[in-house]
Amino acid sequence: MSSIQQELVNIVGEDYASDRREELFTYSKDLGTSQPLWPEYVVAPKTTDELQAVVRLANETKTPIVPLGGGLTLAGLALPQKGGIIIDLKRMDKILEVNEQGRYIVVEAGISHGKITSYLKKNHPNLMHSEPGAPPAATVGGNLAIHGQGDLAHPYGFNTDMVNGLEVVLPTGDIARFGSCAVGSGWYTMHPLPDIGLFLGWNGATGIITKVSLKLYPCKKFRENNMFVVENEEFVPDVLFEISHLGMAEDLIATSSEIPPMMNRLHYISIINTGDSEEELEFKRHMTFDVQLAKYIRSGVGGIVSLYDERTRPQVSKSADWKKGGGFEYVGAIVPVSFYPECYRRGSEISGRHFIPYTVLGRVIGSCHSMMFSWSYAFNRADDATVKHARDALHETDELVMEINGTIWKPAIFGQKLMLERMDPGALRLMKEVKKILDPNGIMNPGNWEVD
Ligand SMILES: Cc1cc2nc3c(=O)[nH]c(=O)nc-3n(C[C@H](O)[C@H](O)[C@H](O)COP(=O)(O)OP(=O)(O)OC[C@H]3O[C@@H](n4cnc5c(N)ncnc54)[C@H](O)[C@@H]3O)c2cc1C
Secondary structure, three states, X not given: OOHHHHHHHHHHXXXXXXXXXXXXXXXXXXXXXXXXXXXXXXXXXXXXXXXXXXXXXXXXXXXXXXXXXXXXOOOOOOOOOOXXXXXXXXXXXXXXXXXXXXXXXXXXXXXXXXXXXXXXXXXXXXXXXXXXXXXXXXXXXXXXXXXXXXXOHHHHOOHHXXXXXXXXXXXXXOEEEEEHHHOXXXXXXXXXXXXXXXXXXXXXXXXXXXXXXXXXXXXXXXXXXXXXXXXXXXXXXXXXXXXXXXXXXXXXXXXXEOOOHHHOOOEEEEEEEEEOOHHHHHHHHHHHHHHHOHHHHHOOOEEEEEEEEOOOOOOXXXXXXXXXXXXXXXXXXXXXXXXXXXXXXHHHHHHHHOOOOOEEEEEEEOOOOEEEEEEEEEEOOOOHXXXXXXXXXXXXXXXXXXXXXXXXXXXXXXXXXXXXXXXXXXXXXXXXXXXXXXXXXXXXXXXXXOOO
């Protein structure tokens, strides 16, 4: 046994540290098109003390570490680019507090979104958090580390806009808290303290998030998916602007895909309305279709497809896989809503060139302040040619995002490089200095957001 492995066992016990190849195998892969990359060790701490001890060991021995939540980004962001230790955070999954009146929940960052959803449903049915469309195993820490967004994005923005407080283990093993929890015992706001925005969106390259306070929002009794369809993509931004003017929808997504055929070349706009009574839903339906969208219906440009109860919340992951073999990866971009038509047209061309049925989706963020637009590329894991097509399509899409002046969301290493090449030199210098101060030995998820 190597000395690092022995130290890891001393910290977490022998069941939770391994350097055995059959266990490392699982951690060498990701669900997307990335090639396998092997860690030398995997460790799963249960407490912040254990985590701090692991990070201190890594810092002293200059061993790279990669924090891992659900491992679901698809973009290879939790694969060990330079070997070292994968720190699997899924055992750090406690719910520490729910404050009904203050509408927040404090959790350990390795908790899955699925666990929070089911806990709230059972114990606090009037409250909800913003759940990403990812599989339920996605963790809070991993999602914040990539600036995720969930099904409350339309009213409230990115999930990272919903953070009330953070605890982070720094690359030295020291601990730091931010927000009202840094001053007293309450985890109810990040304001009005000086902004230290050093950890969200960094892919774990500046520290490991250990505790988070997330804002909760009212959860209504009934939920209804009101689908509107238009044939001409040019109308999509206007329709979204009209609906967002009402400020009533909980989630607002436009989507189009080649499969199933009923969606091909059509744009379905999913408007999630919620209410505590039939009257409330009826009012929202009336305002949406009879007032705000009436002109499109009258002129024959668009129509209502269906109104149906959607008791369970929408899950993108249920409809994402269109190819034998089960592989898919997507490029997400944060772009203005007005970019929808061009993103759709250029994306379906890329898909066509690579023989992949096109699948695009745009989720409104805020009051149409921006949109997360995604281009998904399916592949068959057992067929290298289709994997190559998907990878090439992803790279072309990253380049497209740069060409149209978008920003790539959760970029893989390829996309990170494109973004860094174009980054404002002042910002780039600052990122480099921040990284050097926080992580002098360069051990934190190296390769990610790496400024040379
Ligand atoms: C079908 C499907 C649908 C998806 N839909 C959405 C969606 O609607 N919205 C959305 O936001 N995402 C979506 N995703 C992307 C992704 O799955 C989620 O964002 C997910 O929340 C990432 O969390 P994770 O725990 O899997 O992170 P991981 O993949 O484990 O980690 C992500 C990054 O964060 C780092 N990291 C992990 N934990 C921590 C921590 N505690 N502290 C610091 N750094 C850390 C990792 O090193 C890595 O760089 C989707 C993915 C799939 C497969």
